[in-house]
Amino acid sequence: MSWDDPRPMSPHLQVYKLPITAKLSILHRGTGGALFLGLILMIAVLVSAASGPESWASMHSFLSGFFGQLIIFGFTFALYYHACNGVRHLFWDIGKGLDLENARKSxxxxxxxxxxxxxxxxxxAAIV
Known part of the structure; x- marks a missing residue:
């Protein structure tokens, strides 16, 4: 390909603005990955609880700290986002809300x- 080729070049991500539906699709895939990692963390919590008081104390200390709470907060958001977007996809599967405006609103x-x-x-959780 030469530089004097008259065909237009595809815009790259610094030029092209992704529509919200594309961004939400990427977020849906990302939250799916986060849920998988959260499942591994949940297994580690169960293993530490079954391994004795010392193991559980160190896991509890980690999860009670700022970074642990941040991970659990992110997991909570990922769970709700993935579930809500899954319901949205169920509506799409039956042919509802597929037009651009309704897809954006949903x-x-x-x-x-x-x-x-x-x-x-x-x-x-903070109140209880």
Whole structure:
């Protein structure tokens, strides 16, 4: 290919702005990966609990710290986002909300619902 080729070049990510549906699709895949890693963490928690008081104490210390709480908060958001977006996809599977405007609106609704459910869960956990 030469530089005087009249065909247009594809825009790269620094030029092309991804639509919200594309960003949410990437986030859905990312939260799926985060849930897999969270499952490994949950298995580690169960193993530490079954391994005795010393093992559980170190796991509890880690999860009670700032970084552990941040991981659990992220896992909570990933769980709610992945579930809400899964419901959105179920509606798409039956042919509802596939037009661009409804897809955009439902994407924003999924984000809002995920944030609200995450914050509500942590608020209730803090009270209890």
């Amino acid at each position: 994407g924003i609704a999924v984000l809002i619902a995920s944030v609200v459910l995450t914050l509500l869960t942590w608020l209730i």
